[in-house]
Amino acid sequence: MNKLLEVKKLSIKYNSEGNILNNINFDIGHKEIVGIVGESGSGKTTLVRTMINLLSPGAKVVSGEIMFQGKNIIEYNKEQWRNFRGNEVAMIFQNPSSYLNPILKIGKQFVESIRNHRDISKVEAIKKAKDTLEKMHLVDVDRVMNSYPFQLSGGMKQRVAIAMAIAMEPKLILADEPTSALDVITQTQIANELMDLRDKFHTSIILVTHNIGCAAYMADRIMVMKNGKVVEYDSKSKVIMNPEMEYTRELLAAIPELKGF
DSSP: OOEEEEEEEEEEEETTSOEEEEEEEEEEETTOEEEEEOOTTSSHHHHHHHTTTOOOTTEEEEEEEEEETTEEGGGOOHHHHHHHHHHTEEEEOSOGGGTSOTTSOHHHHHHHHHHHHSOOOHHHHHHHHHHHHHHTTOSOHHHHHTSOGGGSOHHHHHHHHHHHHHTTOOSEEEEESTTTTSOHHHHHHHHHHHHHHHHHHOOEEEEEESOHHHHHHHOSEEEEEETTEEEEEEEHHHHHHSOSSHHHHHHHHTOGGGTTO
């Protein structure tokens, strides 16, 4: 498989404490979905935030590389990171309300985001924003563009956040618990829409979730993390049907709907 991104021996430390990530190794190919699963505190979010240089204050890379199309992005300067985020990789956060500015209308935020990455006119940016919202199956996009975030439902806000993430057609999407704050029906709709985006745009997706059932539904490969380490990483069928680690079996046992997968 042609690798899009490869993490090599990555370790991260927080202040004077021990490593919060220890010797992480994994890769993702083009048009692949990798699910990263594990309980809270396992290091999942820290790992993906490292990929866009959004570590918490006090956290730093101790060792290792993150190779994206042959370049070690850990060595990027501020300007390179600015160009990388949005154009090459984009992140979808668990809570879209933390991403969207509550005092600005969706249209203004979306247009500014597009024009920060593309040298295009406001009219062109508005058209691109509306086209992308329609791809997320949002109806009456004029109303959405003219709404404040609080005027939209949770599912609509998450679709807006995803639309803003994919507007530049990045090669990689980092989705950090993108459905956990939504009701069950909307969770399934968003999961299907993310999988559809992979097929339409050939986008790779790293899905972070505490729910191994969600990873089993969406991912091609599953990586299981515990206490800052990778304890299992293999094809979805191998991890689900024949897990090697007791920890993985415990995660599977907690998801009744996976019986008979």
